[in-house]
Amino acid sequence: MNKPPVSDPLSDEELAADARAGSRSSFEELVHRYSLRLFHFLLPRVGTGQDTEDLVQETFLKVYRNIDRFDTAYKFSTWLYTIAVRLAIGFYRKNRTGGPTPESAGTWADPQDAMIREQESQNLWNTAKTLRPDLYQALWLRYMEDLSLKEIAGVMKKSRVHVRVLLHRARLQLGKQLNPAGEKEKFQCFAL
Numbered sequence: 001m002n003k004p005p006v007s008d009p010l011s012d013e014e015l016a017a018d019a020r021a022g023s024r025s026s027f028e029e030l031v032h033r034y035s036l037r038l039f040h041f042l043l044p045r046v047g048t049g050q051d052t053e054d055l056v057q058e059t060f061l062k063v064y065r066n067i068d069r070f071d072t073a074y075k076f077s078t079w080l081y082t083i084a085v086r087l088a089i090g091f092y093r094k095n096r097t098g099g100p101t102p103e104s105a106g107t108w109a110d111p112q113d114a115m116i117r118e119q120e121s122q123n124l125w126n127t128a129k130t131l132r133p134d135l136y137q138a139l140w141l142r143y144m145e146d147l148s149l150k151e152i153a154g155v156m157k158k159s160r161v162h163v164r165v166l167l168h169r170a171r172l173q174l175g176k177q178l179n180p181a182g183e184k185e186k187f188q189c190f191a192l
Helices: 012-020 024-046 049-065 076-095 116-128 133-144 149-156 160-178
Strands: none
Touching: 012 024, 012 076, 024 049, 024 076, 024 133, 049 076, 076 149, 116 133, 116 160, 133 149, 133 160, 149 160
């Protein structure tokens, strides 16, 4: 018995175009794809889970209201993260809390549900959250969101060269934190 061919899932850009045309399910799929990723991206900038959840919701509300402005010739993720970064900057300016502490930023992991590899990755990202926010943001966009240097530069409003420098500094600082004794051990988790 032959099974019908499985169609490829729609790209983010296709979903955004459908959402712009009025498809509620397409917008819900975008929210489903990006909610958790956006939460983890914003958490180090905001500091508390509740404020982060509020910013995620505010981001999607702004996306929903402005979906007609999205140009499908560009990546949806770049547009989404640009909106999120701008809202986080506004939140920071309004609250001026001084940023999260490393302890509060790393409390969301549930070790019972994670496999060993996921725990190691989580520990790595928890350590990365202690870096300066711009270094963490560059790492997150590059390695978790898989954005290109050009796309990261667009989100962060920096040049590609500046993004490369940020990524280099972030990897160096992360390596020092993970290996404070300065042993010759190599960390290959963030290779270009």
